[in-house]
Amino acid sequence: MAIKQKTKSLKARGEDLSNTFFQLDVLNGKQVTDAKFTPFAKKIGEAGFTTLTPTTLEIFQLNIGKLCNQTCTHCHVDAGPDRKEENMDKATLEKCLKIIASVPSIHTVDITGGAPEMNAHFRWFVEECSKLGKKVINRCNLTIIVANKKYFDLPEFFAKHKVHIISSLPYFSEGKTDSQRGDGVFQASIKALKMLNEVGYGKEDPDLVLDLVYNPNGAFLPDDQASLEKLFKRKLSTKFGISFNMLFAITNLPISRFLDYLLQSGNYEEYMEKLVNAYNPMTVQGLMCRNTISVSWDGYLHDCDFNQMLELKVATNGSQHLDDFDLEKLKNRNIVLNQHCYGCTAGAGSSCGGEIA
Amino acid sequence: MTNNVNLRKMADNSYFKPEDLKKFGDITKWQETLGKKFFEYYGEVFKEGALTAREKALIALAVSHAVQCPYCIDAYTNTCVTKGAEEEEMMEAVHVAAAIKSGATLVYGVQMMNHNNKISM
Numbered sequence: 001m002a003i004k005q006k007t008k009s010l011k012a013r014g015e016d017l018s019n020t021f022f023q024l025d026v027l028n029g030k031q032v033t034d035a036k037f038t039p040f041a042k043k044i045g046e047a048g049f050t051t052l053t054p055t056t057l058e059i060f061q062l063n064i065g066k067l068c069n070q071t072c073t074h075c076h077v078d079a080g081p082d083r084k085e086e087n088m089d090k091a092t093l094e095k096c097l098k099i100i101a102s103v104p105s106i107h108t109v110d111i112t113g114g115a116p117e118m119n120a121h122f123r124w125f126v127e128e129c130s131k132l133g134k135k136v137i138n139r140c141n142l143t144i145i146v147a148n149k150k151y152f153d154l155p156e157f158f159a160k161h162k163v164h165i166i167s168s169l170p171y172f173s174e175g176k177t178d179s180q181r182g183d184g185v186f187q188a189s190i191k192a193l194k195m196l197n198e199v200g201y202g203k204e205d206p207d208l209v210l211d212l213v214y215n216p217n218g219a220f221l222p223d224d225q226a227s228l229e230k231l232f233k234r235k236l237s238t239k240f241g242i243s244f245n246m247l248f249a250i251t252n253l254p255i256s257r258f259l260d261y262l263l264q265s266g267n268y269e270e271y272m273e274k275l276v277n278a279y280n281p282m283t284v285q286g287l288m289c290r291n292t293i294s295v296s297w298d299g300y301l302h303d304c305d306f307n308q309m310l311e312l313k314v315a316t317n318g319s320q321h322l323d324d325f326d327l328e329k330l331k332n333r334n335i336v337l338n339q340h341c342y343g344c345t346a347g348a349g350s351s352c353g354g355e356i357a
Numbered sequence: 358m359t360n361n362v363n364l365r366k367m368a369d370n371s372y373f374k375p376e377d378l379k380k381f382g383d384i385t386k387w388q389e390t391l392g393k394k395f396f397e398y399y400g401e402v403f404k405e406g407a408l409t410a411r412e413k414a415l416i417a418l419a420v421s422h423a424v425q426c427p428y429c430i431d432a433y434t435n436t437c438v439t440k441g442a443e444e445e446e447m448m449e450a451v452h453v454a455a456a457i458k459s460g461a462t463l464v465y466g467v468q469m470m471n472h473n474n475k476i477s478m
Contacts, residue, residue: 173443216439223439227410231441 001146001191004183005071009080010257017260018078020311026259026268027339035269037276040341047281052290052335054303057327059292060100061110061352063305064088064122066297068114069147072168072181074215074258076309079114087114088297090121095322096295097128103327110292110352112139112305117151130161137164139352143185145192155199162207165196166248166352169212172235176217193242202244211246213354219267221274221347222249225355248354251275253306253343275342282357283349289335292352295322303335305352306343312336378428411440418447419454 010018016031017023025031044052065087068079100106109129116122116138129136138158145154158165169189171177177186193210196202202210212232216222229247236242252258254272262268289303293314299322302308316333319326348355385392403413414436421429437447 171441175444218438220435220439223441224410227405228441231411 001143001184001188003070003143003147003185003188005080006073006179006182007071007257009071009078009082010260011078012080012082015260017256017263020309023255023259023310024338026263027254032263033268035272037272037339037342040339040345041337043276043279043342044281044284044337044345047284049284052284052287052337054331054333054335055290056105057103057291057293057330058105059108059110059288060096060103060106061112061292061294061305062088062093062096063112063114063294063296063308064093064116064119064125065114067118068141069118069144070115070141070182070185072257073261074180074252076253076256076258076306077114078256078309083114086297087119088121088299090124092297092299092322093121093125095299097125097132099322099325100129100134101132106134108135108137110137110139115141115144117144117154123157126157126161126163135164136161137166140165140167141181142167142169142192143181143188145195146188152195155195155201158196159199159201159208164209164211165201166211166213167193168215169193169232170215170217172232172239180217190240190242193236193244194240197241197243202242210244211248212244213248213250215250215252219262219265219271219274221251221278222350225249225348246354248352249348249350250352250354251343251346251350253340253350255306255340256309272339272342275346278346279342280345280347280349280357283345286349286351286357287335287344288351288353289344293330299323301325301330306340307336307338310338310340312338373427375428375431378432381428411437411442414440415442415446415450419450422451423454423458 017026022031026033029036063077066077066079066083067081067087068075068077068083069081071080100109111122111126113119117140126136126138140154145151167189168181169177170180174186177189178184193202196210199208201208214222214228214232222228225247228249232247233244236244254262254268254275259268262271289307292304294302294305294308296302296308300308301314301320301322302312303314313320313336314330314333315336316326316329318324319329344350349357382396385396403410403417408416414433417429418433418437421433434447
């Protein structure tokens with residue numbers, strides 16, 4: 001099913017914001033805007049955290065590439081069909097597997113992108129993780145399943161390996177979904193969801209989990225996750241006969257293409273103010289960066305996928321890459337913080353698993 | 358004076374300043390007891406009850422239009438969108454307000470007709 005893209009990647013457009021240093025300057029009031037907000041690192045001090053440190057490493061998250069069949073207007077990865085260069089090769093995936101196998105506390109391998117399924121080694125990698133007995137999460141944009149016949153059997157493949165599917169669906173109607181993700185995305189997503197339901201996903205089988213991700217379609221914060229989940233379940237069931245397990249409400253972080261949208265639409269300052277005012281110290285303890293390592297396509301290590309996209313590598317002396325992975329050094333690091341972190345601590349908090357507090 | 362300067366001057370003199378909504382809580386400064394009671398009541402009204410918070414937001418959006426309060430329209434547009442209301446639902450809510458307002462005007466037509474009949478031969 002064809003998708004008409006809403007935009008091009010910042011990189012393809014040659015925008016200043018495709019430079020991560022420029023993005024960080026904007027967030028710190030040194031470029032485009034002089035709006036300054038209390039530094040996040042200072043803010044968490046109020047909750048008694050002088051620094052933010054990791055807990056046990058449980059989730060090994062890999063961003064296996066920026067190649068995607070969609071160019072969503074809010075994408076923090078700046079992914080798209082033009083991002084063909086930045087994709088993880090087999091040698092790097094093999095290094096990941098070695099680490100995943102050697103660290104018993106890693107119980108989950110979380111695969112994201114881009115559209116991870118477009119990486120040539122995706123299926124092999126999932127099979128290998130499955131052999132290791134690790135839980136595999138795949139962050140699927142849904143439309144890839146119906147994009148080309150070579151992907152049509154993905155639901156069966158996922159089911160065979162009990163892959164936990166987490167899929168973005170910003171809304172239960174066409175207009176709002178397509179305005180964020182591209183014309184045709186909603187219909188393609190509905191078709192893909194039905195295919196996943198057909199093989200048993202999103203129903204009673206505890207091994208076939210299908211969770212959806214809601215992220216606001218504009219410059220506002222998500223509402224209470226439970227209420228939204230109830231609403232999505234009712235609408236998707238009555239309109240399309242679709243079922244799913246949980247809805248994760250995720251806040252859009254002010255980086256990359258969402259930052260571009262905020263600046264272009266004149267919403268940047270007000271949005272940052274909303275994030276800062278909604279700061280909830282109860283979320284700090286459960287931030288995902290504390291039990292996760294995020295690996296980029298070229299093997300560098302980061303505290304989370306957002307830091308990865310800002311090219312903020314882990315602050316360790318000598319363990320910033322898969323080649324010199326040192327669990328002890330990583331345990332003793334301080335997590336790298338910046339102003340975008342307010343996105344994860346606003347309201348009920350936000351993580352790759354939805355609300356925190 | 359350029360048009361822009363004129364527009365800015367008009368905006369400065371406007372009775373409606375969106376940023377004033379953020380200062381709504383300040384009304385307690387001059388009458389704390391009543392102000393606090395109002396905000397407690399207000400908060401209680403909009404909690405999830407027999408009606409969902411989303412349904413209450415749509416009602417509030419309709420009422421905001423009926424009373425023509427620009428602060429309320431901004432606030433409840435935000436709330437409706439945040440709570441996942443569809444654009445069609447929001448516009449239907451405004452039409453409900455408009456229908457009641459126009460109905461309330463038109464129903465006086467009966468009074469007009471009554472009076473007309475009374476004074477006419």
